[in-house]
Amino acid sequence: MRTLIVHAHPEPRSLNGALKDIAVTTLRDAGHEVQISDLYAMRWKPTVDADDFGETSDRLRVVEDSGHAYDTGTLTADIAAEQEKLLWADTVIFQFPLWWYSMPAILKGWVDRVFTYHFAYGVGEHSDTRYGDRYGEGTLAGKRAMLSVTIGGREPHYTDRGINGPIDDLLFPIQHGIFYYPGMDVLPPFVTYGTDRLSAEDFTDTAKAWEQRLLSIEQTDPIAFRTQNSGDYEMPALRLREGLEPKGRTGFGLHVRA
Amino acid sequence: MRTLIVHAHPEPRSLNGALKDIAVTTLRDAGHEVQISDLYAMRWKPTVDADDFGETSDRLRVVEDSGHAYDTGTLTADIAAEQEKLLWADTVIFQFPLWWYSMPAILKGWVDRVFTYHFAYGVGEHSDTRYGDRYGEGTLAGKRAMLSVTIGGREPHYTDRGINGPIDDLLFPIQHGIFYYPGMDVLPPFVTYGTDRLSAEDFTDTAKAWEQRLLSIEQTDPIAFRTQNSGDYEMPALRLREGLEPKGRTGFGLHVRA
Numbered sequence: 386m387r388t389l390i391v392h393a394h395p396e397p398r399s400l401n402g403a404l405k406d407i408a409v410t411t412l413r414d415a416g417h418e419v420q421i422s423d424l425y426a427m428r429w430k431p432t433v434d435a436d437d438f439g440e441t442s443d444r445l446r447v448v449e450d451s452g453h454a455y456d457t458g459t460l461t462a463d464i465a466a467e468q469e470k471l472l473w474a475d476t477v478i479f480q481f482p483l484w485w486y487s488m489p490a491i492l493k494g495w496v497d498r499v500f501t502y503h504f505a506y507g508v509g510e511h512s513d514t515r516y517g518d519r520y521g522e523g524t525l526a527g528k529r530a531m532l533s534v535t536i537g538g539r540e541p542h543y544t545d546r547g548i549n550g551p552i553d554d555l556l557f558p559i560q561h562g563i564f565y566y567p568g569m570d571v572l573p574p575f576v577t578y579g580t581d582r583l584s585a586e587d588f589t590d591t592a593k594a595w596e597q598r599l600l601s602i603e604q605t606d607p608i609a610f611r612t613q614n615s616g617d618y619e620m621p622a623l624r625l626r627e628g629l630e631p632k633g634r635t636g637f638g639l640h641v642r643a
Numbered sequence: 644m645r646t647l648i649v650h651a652h653p654e655p656r657s658l659n660g661a662l663k664d665i666a667v668t669t670l671r672d673a674g675h676e677v678q679i680s681d682l683y684a685m686r687w688k689p690t691v692d693a694d695d696f697g698e699t700s701d702r703l704r705v706v707e708d709s710g711h712a713y714d715t716g717t718l719t720a721d722i723a724a725e726q727e728k729l730l731w732a733d734t735v736i737f738q739f740p741l742w743w744y745s746m747p748a749i750l751k752g753w754v755d756r757v758f759t760y761h762f763a764y765g766v767g768e769h770s771d772t773r774y775g776d777r778y779g780e781g782t783l784a785g786k787r788a789m790l791s792v793t794i795g796g797r798e799p800h801y802t803d804r805g806i807n808g809p810i811d812d813l814l815f816p817i818q819h820g821i822f823y824y825p826g827m828d829v830l831p832p833f834v835t836y837g838t839d840r841l842s843a844e845d846f847t848d849t850a851k852a853w854e855q856r857l858l859s860i861e862q863t864d865p866i867a868f869r870t871q872n873s874g875d876y877e878m879p880a881l882r883l884r885e886g887l888e889p890k891g892r893t894g895f896g897l898h899v900r901a
Contacts, residue, residue: 395692396703431689431748434653445654447740448795448839482705486820487745490689490755494748520806537706541880548778548871548881550815550895558813562744581706613806622799623806636894637808 386417389474393481393492395425400535400580405480411599420470424491431494437461452502467499477530486555505567513621519566521612526568533575540578557637570607609642644675647732651739651750653683658793658838663738669857678728682749689752695719710760725757735788744813763825771879777824779870784826791833798836815895828865867900
């Protein structure tokens with residue numbers, strides 16, 4: 386495997402830093418190649434602005450200007466380098482703490498800047514009969530992606546009836562909207578709960594479980610998200626056809642096959 | 644009213660810039676006070692790191708160190724100023740484009756940095772019988788909050804069966820997890836779809852609708868999220884008690900009263 390780990394934590398000696406280090410060591414020891422984008426260490430610029438693009442319209446238009454810069458090879462070197470890493474990798478891992486039910490800003494800014502128009506979206510034909518190569522198709526099709534997320538709070542709070550909402554739903558905008566959108570298959574996430582009170586013994590268990598997940602990536606079935614262009618969705622509304630879902634399923638879960 | 648508008652777009656002459664300007668003018672013309680945090684114009688620092696806190700442990704611990712800095716008044720001036728604005732306001736508006744199904748990184752970084760431990764979370768008693776003042780209670784209780792979001796894609800893609808997921812679910816981590824968590828009541832969002840092909844006439848309609856929403860903020864019913872500490876949730880699991888929801892409702896929608 387060729388794995389890109391995108392890591393987002395300001396403290397190297399944190400749990401997130403440890404999980405990143407375990408991933409690097411475990412994968413390399415098993416003979417795999419690994420590249421790491423350690424966003425804090427790289428001092429990654431998190432904000433999309435006109436400086437990202439070689440030349441922009443007089444009035445910045447993020448979609449068009451990012452697409453033009455991608456097409457003409459005039460994206461800044463830092464963005465181009467991350468796109469190259471994504472094209473090199475067959476496996477992508479995001480390692481981060483859940484802050485306010487989503488990614489830390491520095492990681493969101495990696496997505497905002499690297500996932501440009503014509504690279505990650507606006508790919509393929511857009512018409513009344515087809516709305517792009519996305520959700521299972523696109524530039525990153527055939528690759529695998531996986532989240533490794535640490536959570537301070539308690540696991541029951543993130544279950545089906547838990548007050549914060551189900552973890553699968555909280556991660557859906559990332560797993561479906563960021564990973565699956567440009568074509569990557571998404572493996573079930575590795576989630577570590579209760580990090581506010583993790584004991585040394587808990588950490589040993591977590592490290593062991595994480596190593597096992599890493600070493601079984603190639604044998605792990607992805608989440609069965611529905612491809613956009615295989616007939617499950619009405620055109621041009623892109624609403625799921627009636628009756629395809631298991632009885633009673635609603636919301637984000639509609640977009641996972643039974 | 645005293646309204647704080649937190650605005651996140653790099654181009655002043657964008658649709659988002661126009662909607663922000665409309666909000667300022669409409670509210671001030673109606674006699675209300677307005678403060679604006681224009682994050683790109685302020686060159687807001689989006690990343691949480693050790694520089695945010697007067698002194699940190701040898702090894703940075705984001706939760707504890709942010710709480711200690713808040714308690715001792717040693718947060719950086721930019722963070723303290725935003726907390727002051729939140730305490731001053733009775734109404735908070737986030738104006739932003741939906742990028743990758745969430746906020747632009749600069750706005751996520753405003754939340755990550757301003758919503759410190761002991762200010763926005765870790766407030767109140769935490770024990771086996773109570774898990775803090777949150778979800779309807781907390782530092783910002785009694786205030787109102789509202790999103791104004793622009794979306795390039797088409798509205799049907801964001802409906803109940805739409806391929807991107809229902810807009811209410813996509814915004815839940817922000818509306819419930821960021822606004823309601825520290826106590827704010829959340830008004831229904833103002834969402835502008837199809838911004839990739841917005842005509843001058845569409846813009847006129849949007850501007851009119853936005854003005855009406857702004858002028859009726861005080862008469863608008865908030866989303867009926869369930870308070871954490873009124874008996875709807877089992878302790879200590881904080882799972883919603885069985886049978887409280889309308890038949891068949893699942894997922895994030897469980898946490899909205901019928």
